[in-house]
Amino acid sequence: MMIMQLSVPGMSILTEFLRHPLLTGAIAPSSPALARMMTEGIGLEQARTVVELGPGTGAFTDAILRRAAPGTRIIAIEINGHLAASLADRYRGEPVDVVHASATHLANLVDHPVDAVVSGLPWTVMPEPVRQRILDAVTAVLAPTGAFTTFAYAHATWTPPASSPPSSASASPSRERAG
Numbered sequence: 001m002m003i004m005q006l007s008v009p010g011m012s013i014l015t016e017f018l019r020h021p022l023l024t025g026a027i028a029p030s031s032p033a034l035a036r037m038m039t040e041g042i043g044l045e046q047a048r049t050v051v052e053l054g055p056g057t058g059a060f061t062d063a064i065l066r067r068a069a070p071g072t073r074i075i076a077i078e079i080n081g082h083l084a085a086s087l088a089d090r091y092r093g094e095p096v097d098v099v100h101a102s103a104t105h106l107a108n109l110v111d112h113p114v115d116a117v118v119s120g121l122p123w124t125v126m127p128e129p130v131r132q133r134i135l136d137a138v139t140a141v142l143a144p145t146g147a148f149t150t151f152a153y154a155h156a157t158w159t160p161p162a163s164s165p166p167s168s169a170s171a172s173p174s175r176e177r178a179g
């Protein structure tokens, strides 16, 4: 029998999907197996700075924390204000900086170069210019030997791209130090 964790206390991807379907882009968090694949072989064990885009409820954040060496700085950029605040609570005491902002602002939010960028962003539901801005920002911050991992749900390609961000997304970027 396979048991999937659909939510962690105070956070639910399903609830956020119902509130902001075209920003959330999924009804459940990623599985531990996907989290393992997304974080292996990209040098997290040697990384000094790791950026996570769209952490959601922290499925990849947990996997990054497990692999990263002590002292590695992890910056998690989440556009959803409710998830960002809950994540900051969840990772209090851990070396995770949760930033409530859009990944489009990435280049202004982190000190570069960055050793690895791990993305949980819902690319298939994003407007093309947003995708392009984020990919340009990733290119701008990554170290020459840095790594970028991402995934996309092919089944979501039927959805129309989001037309406007929710009110929480238009807030100025804010940083909440969890650790």
Ligand SMILES: C[S@@+](CC[C@H](N)C(=O)[O-])C[C@H]1O[C@@H](n2cnc3c(N)ncnc32)[C@H](O)[C@@H]1O
Residues within 6 Å of the ligand: 023, 024, 025, 026, 028, 029, 030, 053, 054, 055, 056, 057, 058, 059, 060, 077, 078, 079, 080, 083, 101, 102, 103, 104, 119, 120, 121, 122
């Ligand atoms: C499909 S969920 C993935 C969550 C988590 N990474 C996982 O795999 O379970 C996508 C996440 O990206 C966030 N997101 C969407 N657009 C974003 C943007 N432009 N900047 C930052 N986060 C964004 C959503 O709020 C949501 O938390």
